[in-house]
Amino acid sequence: MKMPICDICLKSGLLCPVCMERVKGGAVREEDIHYLRRMKGISERIKPLQGIRIKKLVNTNSLIFIVCEKGSATTIIGRGGTIVSSLSHALDKRVRVVEETDDIKSFLEMLVFPVPVLSVGRVYRESGETIRMRVPAGERLPLSEGDIKDAAMSMFGQEIEVVTE
Numbered sequence: 001m002k003m004p005i006c007d008i009c010l011k012s013g014l015l016c017p018v019c020m021e022r023v024k025g026g027a028v029r030e031e032d033i034h035y036l037r038r039m040k041g042i043s044e045r046i047k048p049l050q051g052i053r054i055k056k057l058v059n060t061n062s063l064i065f066i067v068c069e070k071g072s073a074t075t076i077i078g079r080g081g082t083i084v085s086s087l088s089h090a091l092d093k094r095v096r097v098v099e100e101t102d103d104i105k106s107f108l109e110m111l112v113f114p115v116p117v118l119s120v121g122r123v124y125r126e127s128g129e130t131i132r133m134r135v136p137a138g139e140r141l142p143l144s145e146g147d148i149k150d151a152a153m154s155m156f157g158q159e160i161e162v163v164t165e
């Protein structure tokens, strides 16, 4: 598994200039690098994960988002979720795998899957711009609104509000 932090820095706990830039760029918070180290360790024993590239790790109160390259999510999840449960066990936290995208709507759809997203639109307020996501009322979202907000803020620097209808 290829991590956003190089192997040397993962081992040493110090950051080279390249990794320092990646931390500044938001790939991972410095205090969360130990999660990448643990993932790296366990991934060496899981064959399908060889060559898989992790772009970002977002740690929220209740879970860890692993952001991977487009097309790699199903590999990281594994058949019946076996691989993702090993990762979750190793990290001692719930894990959700999402693929990298520039499109906030696709990203939100991945976050709340299998709940459908009815619409995503911009709302302008005095305090600034917010992205409003509408989901059907009565559906149980797989993530809390706080986790959705944290993930969107970390990926897109955007405030999100979730509205049911």
Ligand SMILES: [Zn+2]
Pocket: 005, 006, 007, 008, 009, 010, 015, 016, 017, 018, 019, 020
């Ligand atoms: Zn490094």
